[in-house]
Amino acid sequence: MNDERDELLKEIGAALSIEPSPAFAARVRAELTTAPAGLPWGRIAGALAAASLAVVLVSRMGLFEPAAPDRASPAAVPAPAVTAAAPLEIAVPPQARPRPASAEGAARQAPRRAQPRAAVISPDEIDAFWQIVAEVQVEGTPLPPQRWPIDDITGEIAGLPEIAAVHVRPVTIEPLPGAGASVDTSGGLNE
C-alpha cells in the first residue's frame, strides 16, 4: 500500500518536473525594470507615526493654542491714561456657579478637566511645518524671517504727536425726583 502511494508521489513529481525556459529569468529581469518599485510602507508608516506623535506633543505643549493677550508688554499698545477703576465683577446666576463638589463629584470631574484641548491644525500647515524642518535639516536653509505688521508702521507712529493724558471726571448720579417718598409695590395686597 505504501509503495503504491509512493509511486503516486513519484508520478506526480515526474509530471511536475519541468524546468523554466532559458528565457524565463531574462523575462523576469525585464519585467522588474519596468515594474514600479514597491512603496516602502514600513517607512511611510513610521514617518506618519512620528508625525502624529509630534503633533500630539506640540498640541499638549500649547504651541497651537490661540494667542492670549500679552499682559507682560502693555507698551505694545498705547493705552489711555485712566483713573483706577474698581475691578469689574460680573454677576453669575446661582445655577451657573460651580457647585461645591463632593469627593465623588470631584473624582468624576477630574479626568474631564485633565483632558487636553484638541488642536485643530490644517493638513497644509502640517505639511508646511515638516517641509521647513526637512529643509533646515537637509539643506541648512535658514528659517524665513519673521515680519510683523507693526514693523511697517513704526515710522509712522514716531511722527505722531504724543497722546495727552485723558482725565475722566467722576460721575455723580443724582437721586431720582420723588425717590424719597414711599412707594407701594404690593399692588394693594396689603390693604
Next chain:
Amino acid sequence: MNEYADRLVSGLVSLEDDLAREFEMRLADSSALAVRVAFSVVRHREDAEDIAQQALVKAYQQFRRLRERDRFRAWLVRITWRLALDWRRDHQRRALREHAAAALTPPVGNAEVDALQADRASRLWAAIDELPDRLRLVLVLAAIEGHTMTEVAALMRLPEGTVKSRLFEARHRLAERLR
C-alpha cells in the same frame, strides 16, 4: 556636509546592489519551484511561466522583508498558488481540458501507450483537482523536488505533524479514486 551626503548616497547604492544580488540568487534558486507550483494548477507551461513571473515580480517588491531564503520560498509558494488559482478560476475548465493530458504525458511514439498514459494522467489530475486546497498543495509540494516533510512544513509555515496528516489523507483519497 557634502562628504556626509556622498557617503550616505554610496551606502544606499551599495544596499540596493546587495539587494539586487540577493534577489538574483533567489531568482536562480526558486524559479523552478514557482513554475512547478503554478504548473500543478494550470497545467500549461507558458501560462505557468507567466504566473511564476508575476509572483517573482511581486516578491521583488516585497524583497526587503523577504531576504531570508526560507521565508522567501514560503512566500513565493503561497503567492504563486494564489495567482494560479485565480488564473484557473478565470480560465475555468476549458483550458484545463485542452492542456492536461498533452502537457503531462509526453508522447513516446506508440499510439496505444500514448493513449493509455494520457488516460492515466487525465484520471490522476482529475482526482488531484478534486482534493481540497489544503490537501492539494501539501501533495504537490511533497511531490516536487523530493521535498521532505520538514521542507514542506517550512514552505507552508505549518507544523510538521499537520503536514504529515494532510499528506496521508491526500494520498489515501487519491489511491481510492484511482483504484
